[in-house]
Amino acid sequence: MAGSYALDATVPGGVCIPMGGVTWVSTLSTHRRQGIMRQVLSAVHDDIDERGEPLASLYGSEGGIYETHGYGVASNSRTISIDTKRAKFRAQYVPEAGHVRYISGDDVVDTTSEIWERFRRCRAGEVSRSLIEQDLRFAMGDRPEGGLTGARYLRHNDGYAAYRIDSQWNDGQPAHVLHLIQMVAVTPEAHAALWHSVLNVDLVGEVRSRIVAIDDPIGYLLTNQRDVRTVSTRDNIWLNVRDASICFGARTYRTTDRLVVEVDGKRWAIDGSPDEASCRSVRTRADLVTSHAWFSALLYGGVLPSALVAGRRMTARNDDILRRADLFFPTSLLPHCQTQY
Numbered sequence: 001m002a003g004s005y006a007l008d009a010t011v012p013g014g015v016c017i018p019m020g021g022v023t024w025v026s027t028l029s030t031h032r033r034q035g036i037m038r039q040v041l042s043a044v045h046d047d048i049d050e051r052g053e054p055l056a057s058l059y060g061s062e063g064g065i066y067e068t069h070g071y072g073v074a075s076n077s078r079t080i081s082i083d084t085k086r087a088k089f090r091a092q093y094v095p096e097a098g099h100v101r102y103i104s105g106d107d108v109v110d111t112t113s114e115i116w117e118r119f120r121r122c123r124a125g126e127v128s129r130s131l132i133e134q135d136l137r138f139a140m141g142d143r144p145e146g147g148l149t150g151a152r153y154l155r156h157n158d159g160y161a162a163y164r165i166d167s168q169w170n171d172g173q174p175a176h177v178l179h180l181i182q183m184v185a186v187t188p189e190a191h192a193a194l195w196h197s198v199l200n201v202d203l204v205g206e207v208r209s210r211i212v213a214i215d216d217p218i219g220y221l222l223t224n225q226r227d228v229r230t231v232s233t234r235d236n237i238w239l240n241v242r243d244a245s246i247c248f249g250a251r252t253y254r255t256t257d258r259l260v261v262e263v264d265g266k267r268w269a270i271d272g273s274p275d276e277a278s279c280r281s282v283r284t285r286a287d288l289v290t291s292h293a294w295f296s297a298l299l300y301g302g303v304l305p306s307a308l309v310a311g312r313r314m315t316a317r318n319d320d321i322l323r324r325a326d327l328f329f330p331t332s333l334l335p336h337c338q339t340q341y
């Protein structure tokens with residue numbers, strides 16, 4: 001089986017484009033390696049193309065499966081751990097009291113939906129969450145899961161955070177683990193206030209999270225940046241561009257330039273600037289040559305062309321072209337998606 005959600009994804013510059021979020025890819029263990037996934041995935045791609053979605057994406061359970069199916073890694077994520085007994089906010093950044101409060105019940109879906117709609121447009125890679133999905137997330141979050149409590153929600157006017165607690169009473173030395181499952185801050189004030197609240201939940205010894213963007217500035221707010229410990233890093237979103245003209249024409253670029261990328265024999269000219277862009281099929285000489293998977297990975301602006309060249313996934317006509325490509329494609333905020341689908 002496999003399926004796809006109809007989502008909207010944010011590309012660099014803040015425009016949202018329709019995207020098929022591929023999910024539930026699985027073949028029974030008794031029927032593996034007979035080409036079933038290839039056929040089912042191809043049917044899912046037909047659905048996405050019929051719905052007119054110019055982009056497909058997925059989270060990979062394993063890193064070795066999807067490159068041959070046209071998907072490249074467009075963003076990375078990390079798991080962090082913060083020892084709350086050590087981590088201290090710098091005095092000048094401690095937020096004023098009174099801006100964060102707990103919410104529960106019917107308030108949660110209304111609040112999170114409104115704030116999410118603002119938040120998801122601020123960073124490339126984030127996706128829409130329909131009201132049905134927000135309802136479902138709330139219902140699932142409300143239930144204890146694998147020894148963790150149901151989700152608790154902290155609300156600020158411009159953000160919210162959600163967490164579950166893994167109780168560790170330790171014979172009178174409580175050091176619960178707080179699993180941060182959503183951190184949604186639209187402004188720096190909301191970001192500091194929510195983090196401050198999360199780090200000060202009573203009886204917690206460690207805050208752990210897999211959903212915090214690699215470039216989240218929490219470390220700068222603490223007296224010692226090392227207190228935000230990266231436990232592991234991994235691939236986050238894999239992209240497969242279905243319609244290059246729409247995808248690469250929808251985003252903005254860091255510099256004003258024109259680069260021709262040859263993708264599996266076909267050439268695309270991207271004319272881009274910080275304000276607008278177009279992408280169309282051409283016959284002129286290629287500046288960069290790559291495969292469909294790694295062309296797709298360039299869309300969110302989180303992958304450096306020179307890293308792809310060094311990793312043998314791309315070639316550049318010369319060093320000057322590569323220098324221009326490194327300036328052209330990246331975004332200022334790293335792309336990131338904290339919505340699991």
Ligand SMILES: CC(C)(COP(=O)(O)OP(=O)(O)OC[C@H]1O[C@@H](n2cnc3c(N)ncnc32)[C@H](O)[C@@H]1OP(=O)(O)O)[C@@H](O)C(=O)NCCC(=O)NCCS
Pocket residue numbers: 024025026027028031032033034035036037038039059060061062064065068
């Ligand atoms: C991953 C999974 C869906 C593959 O299903 P399958 O029907 O055996 O796959 P196919 O036979 O169609 O293989 C298609 C291609 O992918 C490759 N492939 C399949 N599983 C792979 C794996 N785990 N690692 C690397 N390549 C893999 C095959 O070699 C084949 O390549 P080829 O056509 O070039 O020979 C199946 O093993 C599964 O259900 N795994 C557990 C659940 C899971 O991990 N799902 C992914 C969720 S994101």
